Amino acid sequence: MKNIFFICVFSLIAFTGCTDDDELYKNSGKDSAEEETSFPNEEIDQRLFKVINLDYPGLEQVKAWYETGNYYSASKALLEYYRGRIGIINPYVSLNSITTQQARYAxxxxxxxxxxxxxxxxxxxEKDLGNGKEKVPYSLKSGKEINWEFIPKGADDEYRKQLHRHNWIPFQAMxxxxxxxxxxMLGWKDVYSDWVSKFPKTETVVDEFAWWQLQVSTRLMGQAQAFEYFKFSSNFTPQWLSFFLVHFAxxxxxxxxxxxxxxxxxLFSQIISMVFAGTLFPEFKDAPQWQAEGCRIINEQLEKQFLPDGMLSDLSLHYHIGILDELYNLKRxxxxxxxxxxLLTSKFDQILEKATEIVIHFTYPNYFEAGSNEYCTSAFNDSWMKTKNVLEKNFKKYAEMFPNNQELAWMATRGGQGHAPSAGIKVFENSGHYILRNGWDKTSTMLIHSNNYSNEKMDIWSHNQPDNGTFELYHNGRNFFPDSGVSSYGGSGTPNNIRSWFRQTKSHNTMILSDKETEDNDEPNAKRYGDEDIKNTLGKLIxxxxxxxxxxxxxxxQGYANFTHRRSIFFVTPKEKPxxxxxxxxxxxxxxxxxxxxxxxxxxxxxxxxxxxxNHGAHTTFSDNNNLFIRSFGNADITQxxxxxxxxxxTKGLFLPRKAYSLVMDKKENSPVRYITVIYPVANETPEISARFTDxxxxxxxxxxxxxxxNGQRYELGYTK
Structure with a gap:
């Protein structure tokens, strides 16, 4: 493994493609007034020499100083080695990559x-810090100290968890x-050393905060980025190098x-960060083990976590896109x-390419004309709707990974290259997602139906919501049936109440079985919800x-012991109006x-x-004449x-009101309940609609x-098993 890195010839600057090749290296550190004799060995964390492989090629001078007992000079020689090191490339590092907003957060x-x-x-x-009102992070300053225990009013446990990921440090480095x-640089040293002193490493996971796997892996990736940007600073001293490397290890x-x-x-995030650590810092004694074990588990997990239809087993598009991005950078x-x-399984590319297909078909047609702030995806299962900008950025990465995929080229260029995906029925049976659409331009119609298969417990922390049978419906630039969303990651008390409301089955466009005819209309923060939820999410295609x-x-x-919900969706496609x-x-x-x-x-x-x-339904009255008219019919009396x-x-814990309704039927023993719902596009007219079962x-x-x-036109629909 050592020789692989020693013979690499591409530098970080070559990777970035920047024409100003000397930019990252403009500060050599040579103007520092520090000399080896000025600092005692005690200022160097001597654990450094237990974790670094002094026999690694290029560290000969480091080893020589160490063997004389001059630890400061050894650490300084190691810093000079890192400043001059070439051939190790971090794909997350590039020149001039910081945005205006990231610079403000820094x-x-x-x-x-x-x-x-x-x-x-x-x-x-929202605060006015002297430049007018702006949205800014909360202050953790308490006197002259950092209050790491601070929690904003109303925030859930996710704030405390993500605080320990140090997401702002890469921004400061850029x-x-x-x-x-x-x-x-001084800010990084101030904050990181304070954090290390207050949150020493534990041997095992004791809670979900400072030393929990996702927090640790995110910090590790961020520190690897920060190192490359900061290492030429005159304040990046041999002392700080020893501190940094010891805690990185x-x-x-x-x-x-x-x-x-x-x-x-x-788990994916954890093992990917291990591969990055072992690859970017091969000088550590344990680097080969970090890299090898990370790759081993990745190869083990790829086919376990990505279902045969391409969907991540979390069943959340948000996490699906996130892991795809991490694997894209792992590939780089x-x-x-x-x-x-x-190092990676021969199936790696095949699995990733199939995973990109999920993102293609979950994208609404307004992606091709949407403004940067418009949502273009569904929000099932702890997913946040994605904007055009987010999707376009990711499609460009997918097209880079798979340049021969013409559908990805079409998505990456928003129709400029390649060809459009099929507009036929798209079935992702393993995860339980089904898409009906008639095209890919903004005026098209698309319905995405979710009937997940998952045998995991329906615990409140699960990303998989008990929403089997639900759907979203996009028509002519508008999502008429968006998912309710997430609102809160939970924790305890009110955040958990809110999360339970948004998870519950009846907060989705689907069916439940209840012991009462009336509705409970308390607000989401009032109590813990979910008593009427379906108990199983073992959806299947009929x-x-x-x-x-x-x-x-x-x-x-079969959401309950003796009650199965079957949903049949017909996309009727007459030329005049589907x-x-x-x-x-x-x-x-x-x-x-x-x-x-x-x-x-x-x-x-x-x-x-x-x-x-x-009339057992609803209708919309948008002034742009892009509306829906909805009517439902049953095999027995319906109460709306x-x-x-x-x-x-x-996930701020905020929620906003919208219109919703339920259609209630009395379920008798050995007798099915059957509904027919017609969803018909209109301008502003009132169509005549009727429906009945003929079987x-x-x-x-x-x-x-x-x-x-x-309107007098009869349609006969159905199927046999």
Missing amino acids: ELALAENGYRFYINANYLE AYQKTQDEIY EHADFLLKNRYPDENNI LIQENHLPEN RKGETNQYQFVATEN FFVIVDEGIGNATGFSKLYFHLCDDKTAESVSLDIE NEVKGYISYD DETFIEDAIKLEVTV
Whole structure:
């Protein structure tokens, strides 16, 4: 492994493609007034020489000084080695990469600005710090100290967790590279040394905060970035180098010894950071082990965590995109450092390319014309809707990885190159996602149906929500049925109450079985929710098909002991106006009340949604004449109840009201409940719609037949098993 790095010939500057080749190296450190004789050995953390391999090629002078007992000179020689080292390339490091917002966060994290540490965009407050009102991170300054125990009012446990990821430090490093202002280097030393003194490494995981695997792996990756940007600073001294490297090794060794127990995105992040540590710092004695063990577990986990249909087993598009990005950079790390290709499984590219297909088909058509702040994806399962800018950035990476994939080229260039993906039925059966669409331009129609298969417990921390059967519906630039969202990561008390409301089955566009006919309309923060949730999420595909008149997909999930929800979705495609017909059936011996829920539009457009209580439906009244008309019919009497709906776009614990309703039917023993819902696009007219079942209810497990009439035009729909 040592020789691989020793013979590498590409420098960091070559990777960045910057024409100013000397930019990163402009400060050599030679102007420092420090001399070897000026500092005693006690100022060097001598544990450095226990973790560094002094026989590594290029460290001959380091070893020579060490053997004379001059630890300061040895550390200084090691610093000079790192400043002149070539052939080790961190794909996360590049010149002039800092954004205006990142530069502002770097500045705000300084002591003089109150130690306002950037956690993520969910944890900001509005303040006037002298330049007018702006959204800034919260201050952790307490007197002259940093209060690492500070929690903003109303924040959940995720704030404390992510505080220990040190997300602002790479920003400060990039700011230093751009400005050469030593205040950023001094700020890093101030904050990181304070953190190390207050949060010493534990041997095992004791909680989910400072020394939890995801926090450790994120810090490790950030410190590797910071090192490359800061290492030419005159304040990056031999003493600081010994401190930095000793604690860097602590982080990597902690991850090596404490494998995350679950097989999910957190384990992926942990092992990827181990490969980065071993590759970027091969001078450590344990570097080969970090790299080898990381690669071994990655190869083990790829086929376990990515389902055969390409979806990450967390079943969240947010984490799916995040892990894809980490694996993209892992691939670059391997290629740009000329490591042996067999470090990673031969199936690596195949698995990743299939995973990119998920992102393609989860993208709404407004991606091709959307402004940078418009959402272009669904929000199922702890996912945050992604904007055009975020998606485009990721599609460009995917196209770079797979240059022969014409669909990725088309997505990366937003239709400029390559060719559009198919507009037919798209089935991701292993994860339980089904897409019906009629095109890829902004005016197209698209429905994404989620009926996940997962046998994990429905614990409140799970990313997989108990929402089997739900859907989102996009039409002509508008998402008419967006998912309710997440709102809170949880923790205890109010944050957990809020999270439970947004997780619960009836907060989605699907069906539950209840023992009461009325609705509980308390606000999300009022109590713990979920008593009526489905108990199983073992969704399966029943049928899919296509005729000259319609496409259809039918799925089911036995959410309760004696109650199965089957949902059949027909995309009826007459030339003049495509529309949807959704059939919901509750089958089994259970008794109670079946409740079918619909949550419409968002908080900004709630006034454009009207509930038609007497007619079992709703309609929208947007002034742009892009509207939907919804009517439901049943095999028994239906009662429509108005429900307090809410939507959330992040994890701040905030939620905003929107329109929602339930359709209630009395579920009798040995008798199914059956709904037909017609969702018809209109300008502002009121269409005449009727629907009825035409099959024998005794044999519905084998077939379904129905008749829908719209403005006198009759459509016969159905399938046999």
